[in-house]
Amino acid sequence: MRISLEPPLIKARVKEFHPLRALAWKTDGTAAWTEPIDNPKISSDNSSSVSVERQKGMRVNAPGHCTLRLEHEGQYAEAAVEAGAHPRGTVTDWVTALPPVSDIVWTEKTGLLIATREPTIWQIDPSTRKLQPAAGVVPKPPFYGGVETLARAGNGDLAIHLFGEPDLLVLTTNSDLSASYTVSKPEPENSIFAFAWQGTDLIIAMHTQTLWRYTPDGQYALLGRTPHLIKRLAPDPDTGKLLGITVETKRQQICRIDPDQPDAMEELLADPLQTNTLAALAPARSGEIYVTDFHGGRLLCVGPDGSLTTMVAGLKNPNAVGVDGDGTVYVADFADQAVIRRVMP
Structure with missing residues (x-):
């Protein structure tokens, strides 16, 4: 049905890694379920701020805002990242x-x-x-x-x-x-x-x-x-x-x-x-x-x-x-x- 990057909105501090998953949402007409995408192609539009490493996942390098993009079998999904000095209790x-x-x-x-x-x-x-x-x-x-x-x-x-x-x-x-x-x-x-x-x-x-x-x-x-x-x-x-x-x-x-x-x-x-x-x-x-x-x-x-x-x-x-x-x-x-x-x- 669609693909997604999870979570769709990420708040993180500099030098942090953050869990990131690429999912395919499927259905057989009756039931619906999700499956992880193997070797997802994820890119960052601001790699100086946030980078995505295949073995280590998403890493915040510097403050800033960026969009992560996933492409899989002709479908696309995005996740937004807010990298900064988030206050305690966020x-x-x-x-x-x-x-x-x-x-x-x-x-x-x-x-x-x-x-x-x-x-x-x-x-x-x-x-x-x-x-x-x-x-x-x-x-x-x-x-x-x-x-x-x-x-x-x-x-x-x-x-x-x-x-x-x-x-x-x-x-x-x-x-x-x-x-x-x-x-x-x-x-x-x-x-x-x-x-x-x-x-x-x-x-x-x-x-x-x-x-x-x-x-x-x-x-x-x-x-x-x-x-x-x-x-x-x-x-x-x-x-x-x-x-x-x-x-x-x-x-x-x-x-x-x-x-x-x-x-x-x-x-x-x-x-x-x-x-x-x-x-x-x-x-x-x-x-x-x-x-x-x-x-x-x-x-x-x-x-x-x-x-x-x-x-x-x-x-x-x-x-x-x-x-x-x-x-x-x-x-x-x-x-x-x-x-x-x-x-x-």
Whole structure:
């Protein structure tokens, strides 16, 4: 039907690389889908400001405005680039035209890992900013829903909860994420709600409000019960404990959780939300915590004093958030033609 350059509008600073994709939009008369264009012919009308390298992608060399042009089989597409000293807090599209994004995780070694409702887990290379496959998962029939949640361990292992699957899958870093093993749920008759790594141990929260520790030798240990249901977990880099989104009827709270004392949660929100709308969270080393308001379409920030402020509004069902080592925040949609946006530090 057409071709496109994604994102169609790019805001970047000098010396930055930026993800850039060339897509072909196709249809068979009933369904419609996109496919990446192999070896796309992309040119810049101001190469002194922005250049496109085949192996490294798009690079900003100097301030200025330019247009990137794509030609493929007689069709043409353009993307505009604004290269300059964008102020802190600037929100820009980072990757566009994605399937619904279920989770994102940043690590220094792998860059930004992107899980969608498709079998491929994607990676944005931390040095070149190129989007490339990082790993593949195989959902079992009759479920073809891709990844529900993922968590990255300090040693590089990647724990995954597949949509519709009862257990967890761990992709090993020593196999370059090409081999895996299964972590069965500790309570066969109940469901896993959340999980996160604490060192090399996997902490698993069940819908029965029990908290379990899974160790590398394949052993489970019951840590206790939590006062409220945990729907999302993440490591807390400042304390070595865990952060979680908890639910009590329609009351939601952000808590700090010590796995050795799960019955004594530290509530962090000064005013808990009287609604069930928080979807994901990611801590920053400044002591702030970023959370997504799924139904409200917002990216929120929890301050050290428990205050809750809006950073970005007007999003489309934000379901995932991550923070990189420079303090850049990434937030992603759970919707068709999803967008991952970045908030410049």
